[in-house]
Amino acid sequence: MKTVRKIIPVSLYDIPGLESWLEEQAAQGLFPQRLDAWATFVPTGVPGTRFRLEVCGRPGAAPEPDRLELYQAQGWDYAFTVGRAYHLFYTLDPSAPELYSDYESRGMNLEQLERRERRQRILRDLMWAALVLVVVLLLLLRSRFDVQPNSPALIPMLLFYICHPILLILLPLVIFYWRIHRRDARTLRATCRALSMGMPPPSSPGPSRAIQWENRITLALIIPLFLLFLGQWYYLNRWDGIPLSDFRQPYVTLEQLENEPLADFETVAGRAPREPENFARPSFSFLAPIWYEVEQSGYSPSEGDYHGFSPDPEGGNYRYSPSLDQTRLRVLFPALTRPAAESFLEGYRLLNVRMRYEEVDYPGLDFVILACEEGDRVWQLAALGRGRDAAVFRYAGQEDLADHLDALAEIILA
Amino acid sequence: MGREKGPLTEPMYYVLMSFLRRDMCGTEITEFVDRKTRGRVNLGPGTLYTLLARFLDEGLIKETQVDGRKRTYRITPKGRAAFQEELDRLRACAADGEEEFQ
Structure with a gap:
């Protein structure tokens, strides 16, 4: 049977308005099958x-x-359930009595919905407050283990995450939905209050072009959001990243930095690693159209005294196993390059390791920041940038990154 | 001890009254109220269903039998007390009115 789809021009909490809109549709020969x-x-x-x-x-x-x-x-028949809130009943019999013969009992029926809505609203508001609090705390609070706190440096990175297309659609959608929901909840509360006092419900705002547009915009935003989620999932293959054998973007390999031969975990340990290793994670932000991260770990094939792993040979007691994490960015404006690089550099910093920073010159690059752990020199960081391009590295191993600037610079200069 | 949630509304009063002599199911209640009030109080099915749910919730009535789709209810001592309380209140209201009106 042919079906007709229409955007609902009435708030779902404007019950008299929705009922009379359905009656108008029936007058045009249309019977509802679904309302969502x-x-x-x-x-x-x-x-x-x-x-x-x-x-x-x-x-x-x-x-x-x-x-x-x-x-x-x-004389009343059941049609279907609307969402999780209502049952829709209908009658063709003009002599069938109204379902509610008094306002108070109608109010009692609606009270359940109003209570449910209030509980959900409180829960939702608490969730948002908690989320905002967590973000603020992350930015403001310093861990007692943090030996060089610099939370403001993380703000550009946070902006990059916020400017992700999914978040940029999700945030206005949530605000939009929240605004609509607040208005609808007010309508429901006013109706309940009037009915419980034995008074007729306030007159229905009825169908409106504004509500129709609100519903259209919500739908229009949900579709790209769904596609983006699907695309992101498909592009990443799985949420834990793309194996490096399938990754086509340029990156610095661990072998480029190491003099010692390296093998992967499975080869040396004879079993798969507990956490995925050697993968790339592409991302996207309107502030950084090119943005991906690559994580690599390697293991010396020679046996250590103990069957354990460490980024540090530690006097030969453990098997040597260096790691290299890197983030490659092409930002929207050249002015963003350095703050972004510094922000990701801060993101790579280990809280309980004191780093010493220095800036060096390299031909063809706008900046090169090197940082290495004071004392042991196991952990090292590097940030390089030119124009709109930046690359940030975190290395743990026995090599000195300053000796490998050619390899690091290559992914920007190539 | 009767109902704690204030006076009964007119449909509440008649629905509770319907159980005083015997157990009742939904359609019997509607017929009883219609007969008793000579059509003055027209009990909608939504009103009746909501009131039965409320009375069950408050312990004024209890379910005694389920026969297919038909459910039968009985008034509880708490329900009788609530009815008595409402009756006394209405008597007092009527008496006050009569007194002033003459």
Whole structure:
């Protein structure tokens, strides 16, 4: 049977408005089949049909058999459940009594929905407050183990994450949805209050072009959001990254830095590593159209005294196993390059390791920042940039990054 | 001890009254109220269902039988006390009105 889809022009909490809109559709020969993000109708509507929405006793549950019996005895039939909130009943019989013969009992029925809505709202508000608090705390609080705190340096990196297309769609969608929900909740509260005092509900705002546009925009935002999620999942293959054998973007390999031969974990240990190793994770931000991270670990094939691994030979007691993490960025504006590089450099810093920073010149690059651990010199960081391009590295091993600037610079200069 | 949530509304009063002599199911309650009030109080099915759920919740009635889709209810001592309380209140209201009106 042919179906007709329509954007619902009424708030879902404007019950009289929604009921009369359905009655208008019936007058045009349309009978509702589904009401969710949009309304679906079939052309079997009969003019004069009355529709009434009843709050579900339990969210989303079908109406109880005794309720159906009672309603049918009075001429009302069940159509379907709307979302998790309502049961839709209808009657073609003009003499069928109204479902509610007094305002108070109607108010009691709606109270359940209002209570449910209030609980959800409080929970949602608490969740947002907690999220904001966590972000603020992450930026403001310093760990007692942090020997060189510099939280403000992380702000550019945070902006890069915020300017991810998924977040940029999700955030306005959430704000938009929150605004609509607040208004609808006000309508529901006002209706409940009036009914519980035995007064008629406030007049329905009814169908409006504004609500129709709100619903259109929400739908329009949800579709690209879904596609982006799907695309991101497909592009990453799986959430733990792309194996380096399948990754085509340029990166510095661990072997380029090491003089010692290296093998992967499986080769030396005879089993797969617990956590994935040697993978790339592409990302995207409107502030950084090219952005990917590569993580690598290697293991010396020669046996150590103990069957353990360390980025440091530690006097030959452990098997030598260096690691190299790197982030490659092409930012939107050249002015962002250095703050971004410094931010990712800060992101790579280990909290309990004191680093010594120095800036060196390298032909063809705008800046080169090197940092190495004071004392042991196991952990080293490097940030390089030119124009809109930057690369940031974190290395743990026995080599000196300053001796390998040619290899590091190559992915920017190439 | 009757109901704690204030006076009964008119439909509440008649629904509770319907159980005083015997157990009742939904359609019997509607017929009883219609007969008793000579059609003055027209009990909608939504109103009746909501009130039965509320009374069950408050312990004023209890379910006695489920026969297919038909459920039968009985008034509890708490329900009788609530009805008595409401009756006394209405008597007092009527008496006050009569007294002033003459």
